Amino acid sequence: MMKWRRAAAAMSALAVVSWTADAWPEPNPGPSSAAAAAEPPGLDPWANPDPFPSTYHPAPSPLVAIVHADVVDSLAPEIKDGTVVMERGKVVAVGPGLAAPAGAQVIDAKGRFVTPGLIDPHSHLGVYPSPAVEAMSDGNELTDPDTAQVWAEHSVWPQDPGFEHALAGGVTTLQILPGSGNLFGGRSVVLKNVWADTAQGMKFPGAPYGLKMACGENPKRVYGSKGRFPSTNMGNVAGYRAAWIRARDYLRRWDAYRAKIARGEKADPPLRDLQLDTLAGVLQGKIRIQNHCYRADEMAQMIDISHEFGFHITAFHHASESYKIAALLRREGICSVTWTEWFGFKMESFDGIEENAPMLQKAGACVTLSSDDANLIQHLNVEAALAMAAGRRAGLDISRTEAMSWISLNPAKVLGIDAQTGSLTPGKMADLVLWSADPFSVYAVPDQVYIDGNLTFDRHDPAHQPRSDFMIGQPAAPPVEVATQTTGGAL
């Protein structure tokens, strides 16, 4: 009776008041001959590329050694009876039977498993929060097919209780995307799944921005139904190309201006355009294209557009038909961010299959799973297990390490943070999960989650169970973990 309500929230059109050009900020009418250096930084796209900087600073973390664990990494082979040592926010050692360093807090994980913290590269937590009320449905700026100027972080409600549920499912990092109603939906933001009362307090320090683009049915339905452009797939493509032409022109105008200033000539700076800033950032290789696109033929068109205008597509999201063009995606170095079980909820997902991830893996293409959903984000490990099992039934030799990479290392690559997190590699952030059982079992639940070496969630300790302000003082609210006596595989 419950039919993908949450997914629909992210995918469907919502009536929104129309927006006018009056809303644009006008440039400060300062001296017209002023050099760029004299302009307030907000008028120059490149003066301050980080105007909403992360304020997340991990607390100093203790020396912790998890011993006797089965370590299922996303990169290194599985270790039975392994030790993982964390200190000062980083993984410092991983190996079989390592002794805990002197002075370490020792956690005996006999019979339990350690994995990297899970990373969800496609989430709308915060922008489509719980409760799913219209007043806070801030994920889709459905007033123009090109809203590259909007930034998801300005819609993120940090009190979304969905974050703490995702944490209880082992998710330590996530990319929050605008919805897919527009050709250009706006910038994404990468968050660490830490409790904070501002979006800035969750921002993953230094993570590059993404630009959400969308192929196919959503934009043409949203605008076609309003009698507006685009209403067809060919309209969509014309819309993308026109935008990239404007973005190239914008870059050229700023380059010309800077060249004049460098020569000591007088010049008026071009008018800053937030929409084109983001597209220009893509052309400069600083912002990553995160492209909602289901169908193989549409992905191939998007790849040609990327060649035409000189940018790289980091990932196709949903990508239900990636398995049909696995070789092309491998050659282009494009990741697919997909699901295991979701299919058929619209025509462009009609050919979605369980084996998408394993087929891409064996074709040598990059693949990740993702949730796009506040419930699915809580059991990405099971989604990976289902895909691994489907692949093995197809005769594809999928290792547990590979399956783990679909929900940790590969998403980190998609987000451009794989040097910092995504695997249990010494020197990386100590983002990890201690599971009660094999993470590919439905019975496994995170006992503990560490972010930057700090115990952020503990299933047995309410002091380490973050709680949204929204849930405070609500008579109906359950304790985060009411009973939760895991019975495990009783079979």
Place this chain on the structure above:
Amino acid sequence: MSRLHRLLAASLPALGIGALVLATPAAAETIAIVNAHIESLGPAGDIPSGTVVLADGKILAVGAHVAVPAGARVIDAQGGVATPGLVAVGSPISVAEVGEGVEETNDDGTASDRLSAAFDVSYAVNPDSIIIPTARLGGITDVVITPEMRRSRQPRPTGMLFAGQAAVIDLGSGDLIEKTHAGMVLELGQDGAARAGGSRAAEIVLLHQIFDDVRFFEAHRADYDQGRSKPLSLGEADLEALIPVVEGKEPLIVTAHRASDITEALRLAREEKLNLILEGAEEGWRVADQIAAAHVPVLVHAFQDLPDSFEQIGATLDNAARLQAAGVELVIEQPSFYTSARTPRIDAGRAVAHGLSHQAALEAITLNPAKVFGLSDRIGSLAPGKDADLVVWSGDPLEPLSAPTHVLVKGVEQPLRDRDLDLRDRYLAIDGLKTGG
């Protein structure tokens, strides 16, 4: 009576056809499933290694020391697990095909301004739905199809509160209908309130009025037919459809989320003497004792732990376990449709991870739905005399790494193929992926 039978019963006299050979299912062979860990959920209990014998579409014997009949086809379960086929509850399998943008394939609900309670989803069953083979690969052999509350573009008249009547089908071949009029679907809470004019309080008042009108209609049918009735709140078809509900013969499936909406539903059923099934019940754990005392079964989405709305602030993964511990008869619903045609078993597994026993979780997707919808004489457990709706699994049925190795519906082994696998195999070849399987 099956839909086919109903239609024939209605049309035969009119057509003057004296005799007609009804199509019967392909003759089910005699099969012995050996070397199986049998989770019978019936009197035979849990058998670490045993045999199930099927003949003529029925289960003949279940036990550790059952002899294989001469001439039987033997299926070696190879130590796998044999369970009753899973019963997916709350699903539109076979009445809806593709979601958004292809609404013409969706017959799971109506926005008609002339029809609510009389909507009977069984007329829309399509045995050729591509979702059926996919669902079988999730071990599902039977489905309780509940009508969806359809959001209408035009406001419907106030009082069109019922989504209509549920049906039960099997996922074999031929006439799939197992049972019609399996339950009447109603929604309380904020969505029901919206249909009743904007308040929960309005809906309860309207419902009492409707049930009064149904009883009046039943008692004054002749007057009604001659146009001598007071105005009634629903049309004739809807009134007619609600008669078995007010008589307590057909269950009323009430979606309610908030604890107070659940207790209102309990009160409504008590006052109107209705046979209630609760659906949703995210805050059911808060009033579990009252639900248990009223002997009202509950259909839950075991995964739902988010404060999705102001009526689900108490949603928690422990709900299933807590309800069951309080003695409530628990059914775990199909989590959603397109996103999980194969995976009600996974939801049951997650409920185990959050406190439910393995046996209770398995019962919640087999035996309990059979009981709740009045089919436990035919399906829901592996017991002699019941329909041979049975699945052999490669391992624990609730685990993602397990999969069905044999699916039988009414004793007929089903092909373990679906459109997914056909696409997979086409593109394994095109992609040049070598496989060992």
